[in-house]
Amino acid sequence: MSFRAVITFHDIGDAAGPLSYPPRLFAAFLAALERSGLPVVALETLLGSTAVRGVALTFDDGMRSVFAAALPVLREHGTPAHLFLATGNVADGAARAQAGRFDMLDWDAIVQLHRAGVAIESHTHGHRDCRTLSDAEIDDECATADALIERRVGRRPRYFAYPFGHHNRRVRERIGSRYAAAFTTALAPLAPGEDRSCLPRLDAHYLRSPRWYAHLDIPATRGYLMLRRALRIVRGSE
Numbered sequence: 669m670s671f672r673a674v675i676t677f678h679d680i681g682d683a684a685g686p687l688s689y690p691p692r693l694f695a696a697f698l699a700a701l702e703r704s705g706l707p708v709v710a711l712e713t714l715l716g717s718t719a720v721r722g723v724a725l726t727f728d729d730g731m732r733s734v735f736a737a738a739l740p741v742l743r744e745h746g747t748p749a750h751l752f753l754a755t756g757n758v759a760d761g762a763a764r765a766q767a768g769r770f771d772m773l774d775w776d777a778i779v780q781l782h783r784a785g786v787a788i789e790s791h792t793h794g795h796r797d798c799r800t801l802s803d804a805e806i807d808d809e810c811a812t813a814d815a816l817i818e819r820r821v822g823r824r825p826r827y828f829a830y831p832f833g834h835h836n837r838r839v840r841e842r843i844g845s846r847y848a849a850a851f852t853t854a855l856a857p858l859a860p861g862e863d864r865s866c867l868p869r870l871d872a873h874y875l876r877s878p879r880w881y882a883h884l885d886i887p888a889t890r891g892y893l894m895l896r897r898a899l900r901i902v903r904g905s906e
């Protein structure tokens with residue numbers, strides 16, 4: 669049966685909170701995917717055909733742990749991934765950059781991620797809610813991030829993730845035409861014929877038990893995710 673989903677991670681670490689996914693669980697998640705026979709593929713492959721069965725891994729924001737904790741596990745499994753980078757948070761030179769309580773990546777580490785098969789994609793420059801920006805500001809946020817990434821890693825971003833998952837029709841029309849696909853935080857697997865300007869993803873925060881991550885493509889997991897999504901919508905977080 670066809671099953672396609674994009675998974676969202678942020679920090680790979682042991683801090684409390686929804687943005688941190690423990691390194692031990694991350695390794696177990698990838699091992700479980702391998703055992704389940706559900707291939708981990710690049711977005712180009714996943715979005716290339718609705719007949720594909722597989723998942724793509726994405727990391728949002730650009731926390732340093734993507735390099736320090738996730739990359740060794742990705743390498744071990746030979747797994748591709750995508751980093752949605754907010755370029756305004758990148759550490760410059762010897763200075764350490766922090767966003768909230770997280771250490772952020774520097775360009776050296778980002779280039780190494782790129783070389784190791786982690787595609788660097790856009791998450792804007794300033795990580796602002798695009799709904800609050802003018803059309804010109806949206807264009808500037810995207811153009812700045814795209815240019816910085818292209819200059820540093822030599823590849824222009826193909827995909828985009830909305831900061832905080834926030835978008836509206838104007839934002840989708842503005843941004844959707846710039847990239848091959850744009851992603852939200854809507855908690856669902858991909859479905860055939862979906863609008864490429866607002867594709868859903870599964871936040872790993874809701875996949876902390878092997879009961880779910882080892883069986884992503886069975887009806888029970890789909891039912892669990894639909895329930896969690898309904899609760900998110902009621903709370904106004906989606």
Ligand SMILES: [Zn+2]
Pocket residue numbers: 728729791795830831832
């Ligand atoms: Zn973000």
